[in-house]
Amino acid sequence: MLLDLTEDETLLKNAVEAFAENRLRPAIKDYADRHRFPTELVREFLGLGFMGTAYPPEAGGAGLGTRGAAIVAEVLARVEPSFAAIYLCNSAPMTVIARYASDEQKRRWLAPLCAGETIASFGVTEPSGGSDVASIKLRAMEDGDHFVLNGSKIFSTNAGTPLHGLSTVIAVTDPDKGPKGLSTFIVPVGTPGFSVGKAGRKIGWRIADSVELFFDNCRVPKAQLVGERGEGLKQILTTLSIGRILVAATGLGLARKAMDLAKAYGNGRKVGGRAIFAHQGLAFPLADILTKIHAAELMIRHSAILSDSGRAFRTETSMAKLFASELAGEAADIAVQVHGGYGVYEDYDVSSLLGEAKVLQIVEGTSEVQRLVIARELTDA
Template sequence: MLADLNEDERALKQGLDAFAEGRLRSHIKPFVDRHEFPVDLVREFAALGYMGAAYDPGHDGGGLGVRGAAVVAETLAAVEPGFAAIYLCNSAPMTAIARFGSDALKRRWLGPLCRGEIIASFGVTETHGGSDVAGVKTRAVADGDDWVLSGSKVFSTNAGTELHGLSTVVAVTDPELGPKGLSTFLVAVGTPGFHVGKANRKIGWRIAPSAELFFDECRVPNSAMIGGRGEGLKQILTTLSLGRILVAAAALGLSRKALALARDYGATRRIGGQPIFAHQGLTFPLADAMTHIHAAELMVRNAAVLADAGRPFRLETSMAKLFASEMAGEIADLAVQVHGGYGVYDEYEVSGLLGEAKVLQIVEGTSEVQRLIIARELAS
């Protein structure tokens, strides 16, 4: 961990370590094995105030900004990446409300989300669109003082869980305007016409269910719109960019976990009568992994500092997300290799890390999307 954490961030890290290394590490494995949402552990985590660590204290948040949120994501992922996923996927709708929502929406939703009374899901991606946010097909049609939503979303993490209370949904309000015709809405669970589909099992984020959202003439009031009409694309792109910092932080935590598992197992393993770490073929890659982890930490921290300072951060965020998530896959692969044949057995914790790392390379924009963003910056 970097030496420049301020007093509040150090206190946050200390409390998180106590939860993650104590409660989470000792209780999470059965949930991972069953691909089951750990509702009581999430409630306990939320009751400690960590869900709202980044947000305005006026809405019961911790006021620690993106820097604080990155500390939370990294610390959780170093124990269980799926628990970090629950946190960061809840943070995306919270960020949209905090940055773009009216005072009324903040009073109605941000406080309960910060206190962990409910959690939220993000409804952006559609079956045909993938990373193309501008290709959204879900429609919102004005009807008096209401909007009527019709369409569906996929990969909405946290949806359908016992704590799920709200989804943010981006929809087309003005189709003739193309990408400028998107708007964002808050839809409460239980709203007529809003249904959550069945969650499917995944190779990563196994305790963080991802489901399809369905809107069948779902009526919401005009006050449920976040910000102004036609501002949806800007809102979602900003929210995704901020989310990439947390994904990068989670990848950093996962990489630390993989390196620790490789180190601990390798310290006890012998080949030809010699400790496995007597062979440079393994010690050098582990040295590279440690170096890359340090570089990723600097990149995550820099992107978070820029975001909190209100400075441009999109390029730095994409570079951090690309580097950290690709690194996580490489170090997870190395950790499995160190374990040899045992690395592919379920009872060894390392076996699940490749799937967890792969999810991080896809969510909030694939590695290819991040390279496209970076390349466009080079050409500008």
């Protein structure tokens, strides 16, 4: 069956659930209420080896692929979606290194990430635009054995935190070649000319710091160019497609959390002398959400299988990301509605879910971008 877990996947799920329930759930609300990055909890999570779930054993990973990574993201999100965000945003730079870097680069940069020694951030979006790669302005000028980077990136999650060790960034190396003139670089923290801005307060991903990256005559050795010069566009598209599976899994976990909270509150509440779920006005929308949760799980698992098997998967991942992130918003909305007036009070966990869901509908390509990707199927021969 498509949803059956292997023995290794079952062990993984049980281990992540143990961390999420025993360590994350009791402590995370205080961090979220204060919009504070949970350094010690993340360090503990790193020490358990979960960051290496998707990556090959030779790099120190567990070799469980995108299927395994999606399990981690969903389980974390069912307790705290913004903790899952820390995980999925670390996965993007790890993915681009795992898929395109040299063996030496993998030993130097991927292995420590798999071991949980540090975390990374991904730099694609800029103040001038996000999904439109033609708008990228960060310039990398060749200078002897180095490239000199000038420009900035925004919304780089995990950067600037106490555990941040490196960023992978997309820059223009050959402006006359258009989209084929983009390349990816590994930029470690501490590189002269590389700095980060201050984290802002967000309506979602409250514990996952997102900042601006600045490059001011930042000299990066050619040995830190990932893959071949000019391969950046291909690397972006593949990495974002895999990332969309993890965003979808996070949305699925959020939807499950919303239903957990709705059922726990609604089962003890009466309206007009009847249990609240006896009223079709609430019971039927909840039934729709439960149905969509099952559909989302199937879509996520299918797209992860396609990714891990090396088959074409871009359209399917966009479908999964679109469906699951929109579902997260629907589930959050009905869960707040079940709580009535209490649902808008920050003392209740359900109050944060609408903001968390909205972030998922924007990151890794907005819902509109996903529909554009999917709509191309209508005109492709």
